Amino acid sequence: MRVAGIPLNRPWLTWLGLVLLIFVQGVGFAWVRAPEWLGWAPSTAGAVETVTIFGLSVVCLVATWLASLPRTFQYQDTITLASRRPYCYRLLVMAYVGSAGIVGFAGCALALIALPWALGGSLSGPPLTLVLSTAATLASALAWTSLGIVMAKIRPVFIALAVAAVAPYAWYAVGSYLYGGPWQSFFLVDLRGFDYFTPDPTGWAARAAFWLAIATVLAASVLHWKRTTTVSLWVTSLSAALVLLAGTALVPTSGADAAECLDGEPIVCTTLPYAFALPSYSAAAHEAVMALPPGVRPTVIAQEANVVGAVPDGALIMLLQPSSGFTQPATLVDRELFLSDFGEKLFGKTGCFDQSDTEQRTVSDALQIWWRERFDIPLDGSSSIGSTPFDLPEFEAARAAAAEFANLDPQVRDAWLTEHSRDITACRDLPTELP
Amino acid sequence: MLDQVTTTLPTGVTVLLGPNGAGKSSLMLAICGLIPIDSGTVTWNGEPTDRGDHLQHFRQSLGWMPQNPGFPPRLRVNRFLESAAWLKSVDADAQPAAVAHALETVDLTDFADRTTGKLSGGESQRLALGAALVADPGLIILDEPTAGFDPDQRALFHRTLRDLGRGRVVLVSTHLLEDVEGIADRVTVIHRGRSAFTGSVQDFVGRTGSTEVSLQTLRQAWTMTITGTDEAA
Numbered sequence: 001m002r003v004a005g006i007p008l009n010r011p012w013l014t015w016l017g018l019v020l021l022i023f024v025q026g027v028g029f030a031w032v033r034a035p036e037w038l039g040w041a042p043s044t045a046g047a048v049e050t051v052t053i054f055g056l057s058v059v060c061l062v063a064t065w066l067a068s069l070p071r072t073f074q075y076q077d078t079i080t081l082a083s084r085r086p087y088c089y090r091l092l093v094m095a096y097v098g099s100a101g102i103v104g105f106a107g108c109a110l111a112l113i114a115l116p117w118a119l120g121g122s123l124s125g126p127p128l129t130l131v132l133s134t135a136a137t138l139a140s141a142l143a144w145t146s147l148g149i150v151m152a153k154i155r156p157v158f159i160a161l162a163v164a165a166v167a168p169y170a171w172y173a174v175g176s177y178l179y180g181g182p183w184q185s186f187f188l189v190d191l192r193g194f195d196y197f198t199p200d201p202t203g204w205a206a207r208a209a210f211w212l213a214i215a216t217v218l219a220a221s222v223l224h225w226k227r228t229t230t231v232s233l234w235v236t237s238l239s240a241a242l243v244l245l246a247g248t249a250l251v252p253t254s255g256a257d258a259a260e261c262l263d264g265e266p267i268v269c270t271t272l273p274y275a276f277a278l279p280s281y282s283a284a285a286h287e288a289v290m291a292l293p294p295g296v297r298p299t300v301i302a303q304e305a306n307v308v309g310a311v312p313d314g315a316l317i318m319l320l321q322p323s324s325g326f327t328q329p330a331t332l333v334d335r336e337l338f339l340s341d342f343g344e345k346l347f348g349k350t351g352c353f354d355q356s357d358t359e360q361r362t363v364s365d366a367l368q369i370w371w372r373e374r375f376d377i378p379l380d381g382s383s384s385i386g387s388t389p390f391d392l393p394e395f396e397a398a399r400a401a402a403a404e405f406a407n408l409d410p411q412v413r414d415a416w417l418t419e420h421s422r423d424i425t426a427c428r429d430l431p432t433e434l435p
Numbered sequence: 436m437l438d439q440v441t442t443t444l445p446t447g448v449t450v451l452l453g454p455n456g457a458g459k460s461s462l463m464l465a466i467c468g469l470i471p472i473d474s475g476t477v478t479w480n481g482e483p484t485d486r487g488d489h490l491q492h493f494r495q496s497l498g499w500m501p502q503n504p505g506f507p508p509r510l511r512v513n514r515f516l517e518s519a520a521w522l523k524s525v526d527a528d529a530q531p532a533a534v535a536h537a538l539e540t541v542d543l544t545d546f547a548d549r550t551t552g553k554l555s556g557g558e559s560q561r562l563a564l565g566a567a568l569v570a571d572p573g574l575i576i577l578d579e580p581t582a583g584f585d586p587d588q589r590a591l592f593h594r595t596l597r598d599l600g601r602g603r604v605v606l607v608s609t610h611l612l613e614d615v616e617g618i619a620d621r622v623t624v625i626h627r628g629r630s631a632f633t634g635s636v637q638d639f640v641g642r643t644g645s646t647e648v649s650l651q652t653l654r655q656a657w658t659m660t661i662t663g664t665d666e667a668a
Contacts (some may be wrong), residue, residue, distance in 0.1 A: 005521035006531060009511050077469060078566060082522035083495035089522070250516030 007069055007090045015100050017201030022058055022104025026051030027111050035330035039116040039276025042198035042253050045133035051108040052137050056168035057303040063148025064164035066093045068157050088223045090149050097148070101141030109134040121276040126254065132204030139211035144168050148219035186210070186240075192392040194275040195329065196257065197250035200211040206242035206278045213239050225322060259307035265289060269302040270322060273331075277322035280333040285320075287335070288342045291374060295421035296346070303329065316425055320345055337376070340383040343371030348388075352427035359432040364391065365398035366434060368426075370405050405434050437461050437472075440630045444574075447620035448600035451608040452657070458610040458628040460502060463578050466606070467499050479574065495524060498572035502579045504563030508552025510541060511594055512562055515551055516569050523570030537565040540595060557588040564592075568599070575605045593617035612653045614640075624660045632660045 003011035030037070031049045037043035067090055070076045079089045113130060113231075116123045147167070154160035175187020185203060213236035220228035253273075260275040262268050266289050268282045289297040298318035302308045308317055321335050325332030348368035354362045369390050372379055379399075381387035390399065405413065416435045423430050437458045442449075451461045464470040466477050468485060477484045484493040506515055523631040525533050538544045541561040554562060560580060561604055567575055577596075581589050596618045607614065615622060615636065622639045624632040632639060640652040642659050649651065 007507050007510050007515065007518045009509070009514050069507055073507045074503065077467075077499060077501050078519060078522060080469060081467060081494050081497060081499050083491055083524045083570070084522060085491075101627045195504065 003092075003096060005089060006066065006096055011096070015096065018058070018062060018097070018100040019104040019107070022055045022101060023107045025058070026055050026105065026108035030108070034115075035324035035332045036328075037112075037194070038119070038331040039121050040195065040331065041123055041127055042129050042256075043194040044112050044123065045129035045198070045204070046194045047112050048109045048130065048133045049137050051105060051112075052140055053169065053172050053196055054231055055101075055105060055108070056140060056171075057165050059097060059141055060144045060148035060151070060168050061161060062100075063093060063097040063145045064151045064160050066097065067149040067152035068160055070220045071152075071171065072157050073136070073328070085223070087224075090222050091219070094145055094149055094222070098142050098145040098215075101145055102138050104157055105137050106134070107143050109137065116276055120279060122309045124272050124275050125222060125256070127197075128201050129198055132201055132208060136204055136208035136211060139208050139215060142215035143211040146215050146222075149222070150218060168373060179429050182244050185243045193250060194253075196253055196271075199248045199348060200246055200251050200252045203243065203246040203248055206239055209235065209239035210243050225341055257306070261307075266318075267296050267300045269300065269307045271303060271307050274322055274329055276331040277333050280335075281322040281338075284333050284335050284338040285342075287375075288339055291371075292346075293418045293421075295418040296424055298346075298425070309375040310342060318342075318345055336377055337381045339375045340372060340377050340387055343368050343377075344384075344387065346424065347371060349424075349427065349430065357429075357432075360430045362398050362401060362432055363430050363432065365395055366401035366405060369395070369402035371404065373406065386428075408435060437465065437625075437628045440625070440628075442623050442630060442633050444604045444606055444626060445604060445621065446600075446604055448594060448596055448605040448607060448618045449621040449623060450612070450615045450619035451606060451623050452612075452615060453608075453625035454661075455504065456647060457625045459610075459625050460578055461628075463576050463606065463608055467497065467576060468493075475489060488544070493574075495570065496573040498567035498570065498575040500560075500563045500567040500575075500580055501579040502582070504559060504566075506551035506559070506562065509550050511548055511550055512554070513538070513547040516565055519566040520569045523572075525570050533569050533571070536571075537569040540568055540599075541565040542591065542595075556583045557585065560584070560588075561592075564595070573603055575599060575603055577607045579608055579610075581611060589613065589617070612650055612657060615653055616648060616650055624657070626661055 003015070006014075008014050030051055033047065033050075037047040041414045070079045070089065082088055086089075109130075113123060142306055148164050150168070151160050151164045154163060172187055175184055178184045178187070186207070213232050216232035220226075220232055249401050256272050258272045259269050260272055260278065262278040264282050264286060266285050268278060270277055270281065274281075285301045297316065299315040300308060300317045301320055302317060303319070303321045305319060319339070320341055321329050322331070322333045323341065324332050324334040334396060347364055348366055353364075355361060365388070368388070369379060371377075372390070377383050379390040381389035388395075406415075412435060417424065420431050422428070440458075440462060451459045451462065459472065463572055465472050466484075468477070468490070473530070479489070479493045479496065482489040482492075484490060489646070510518075516537055517530055520530045520533050535544070538547055541564050543558065543561055543565060546558060546562075551559065551562065564577065564580060567577070580596075581592055584592060593614070596605060596607065600618070600620060607618065609615070619636045621635050622632065623630060636648055637646065639656045639660075640648050641657040643652050645652045645655075
């Protein structure tokens with residue numbers, strides 16, 4: 001691409017900077033929500049589209065700024081009297097900024113797709129949505145570049161720049177307010193619902209066609225290609241209708257319920273959307289069970305009951321989903337959260353004994369306190385939403401009992417746990433006192 | 436408002452002379468195609484300038500310097516000229532030489548890496564002229580190019596324009612008779628939107644009965660042309 005016409009001192013360097021800015025903000029924004037999409041293709045498709053939430057503002061703003069330079073600095077006549085085709089400068093800006101947007105956003109998409117392998121996992125699920133959402137993202141970059149050039153006509157310039165910076169995000173924000181309605185289809189869809197249900201691929205394809213048609217209409221009108229303008233207006237209209245029809249209706253993702261297990265001690269199983277979590281899930285589970293004597297160790301830890309499938313007779317199964325941040329399922333396991341939940345699941349035994357039985361409650365609480373302190377997990381419950389804050393005064397007796405239990409000879413402690421393994425691992429009454 | 440203005444611009448420097456508001460800039464803008472004309476035509480090499488391929492050819496041949504040129508203040512001088520060269524379809528391979536030649540012509544070679552915002556008024560005018568010249572145009576139209584120049588800058592500018600006038604059509608608007616004395620081969624006087632005189636400088640001063648081109652005879656010729664009488668002589 002010839003960039004001599006771009007009135008910047010280092011046009012290539014600026015172009016590269018723009019690409020990097022788009023890439024870094026996109027990947028950074030997506031990474032913050034990595035647990036929600038990492039390694040699962042339909043969710044990754046949603047993440048690919050969310051990189052545009054702020055990225056399009058960058059693209060639109062730069063396009064407006066460059067396109068408005070001749071008027072801002074009063075050399076518009078030089079542009080008007082160019083011997084190149086009419087509106088050559090705007091076309092150059094479109095190519096310059098649009099290509100930066102395409103390279104930047106394509107880089108984001110590739111990074112999100114490649115990231116699972118870089119972290120030692122893989123990407124599961126149907127890849128079609130990835131292709132379509134990437135196409136929609138790149139097409140929207142072109143469209144907003146064109147719209148940015150149109151916005152450069154707004155006077156005064158600072159208003160144009162403000163509108164260009166805000167408009168793409170406003171487009172997204174309006175979509176958020178219209179959640180569930182047909183107009184939502186024109187906006188980014190939230191990726192969090194994409195673990196078992198995915199928008200129909202037609203919706204992605206329609207949105208890609210819509211954005212591409214918008215970009216084509218504007219580019220063709222700039223070039224005075226009347227026939228292309230007319231045709232692309234028809235395509236815009238048709239694709240808009242298709243977007244409204246296809247919408248963001250979610251359909252069950254084929255194969256998403258399938259179980260994926262990883263052998264080890266314990267065996268860990270997830271559904272396919274969370275298969276990426278298996279290594280860190282297994283590591284955290286292994287760390288937990290190794291702290292227990294064999295008789296108390298769960299042999300299978302599974303995300304949901306339906307993914308366990310055929311397990312060996314007598315297997316001790318614990319249902320505990322891979323989680324991160326709060327308590328939602330995640331593809332990257334939060335070790336502290338997982339261990340805290342593990343202890344609560346094993347020793348809390350909610351509903352398995354009479355909660356008004358003070359002695360059993362103290363034993364249950366003491367075991368949970370011992371477990372948390374063993375892994376340096378804060379007692380205040382901050383590691384997990386809904387977790388009991390054992391640092392409150394009312395748990396003083398339990399904390400004292402936990403301290404005594406922790407000071408026991410490990411063999412004595414393990415022997416007691418083994419002796420009461422049935423009480424601990426099954427849903428039944430707990431012993432009324434610790435050794 | 437211009438009315439019934441007919442003029443032919445031969446090779447050499449033609450000075451468009453007229454008081455403020457006479458219509459000099461309007462005529463130049465109309466020739467360039469920057470403002471529409473209700474009737475009549477502008478031709479270049481015998482072809483109307485506003486039609487199809489001729490328009491592109493005309494613009495390729497045209498170097499235009501506006502009255503108040505502007506530049507992005509953080510842009511370097513040579514980058515602005517590269518940008519202007521691109522707009523004029525100068526081949527990428529030829530751009531460095533074209534920019535260097537333009538810089539040399541307007542005596543800004545030493546300022547090539549300076550940002551345009553740091554140029555003085557005179558230097559900015561020279562840069563605007565450089566941008567007009569970068570594609571080696573056959574027709575150069577300069578709107579009040581010497582406004583704000585000091586005597587040295589004006590002398591340099593006159594020398595440059597005289598050089599440019601050899602083999603090119605140069606149209607310069609001014610209200611300064613010093614410019615006529617310094618550079619003009621021909622004079623067109625615009626008064627109240629009409630062409631009051633078109634001819635050689637010698638014919639212009641000849642109206643006073645003198646053959647000497649001087650500020651005094653030019654002033655007398657000017658007054659005669661504007662008043663439409665020979666009383667000033």
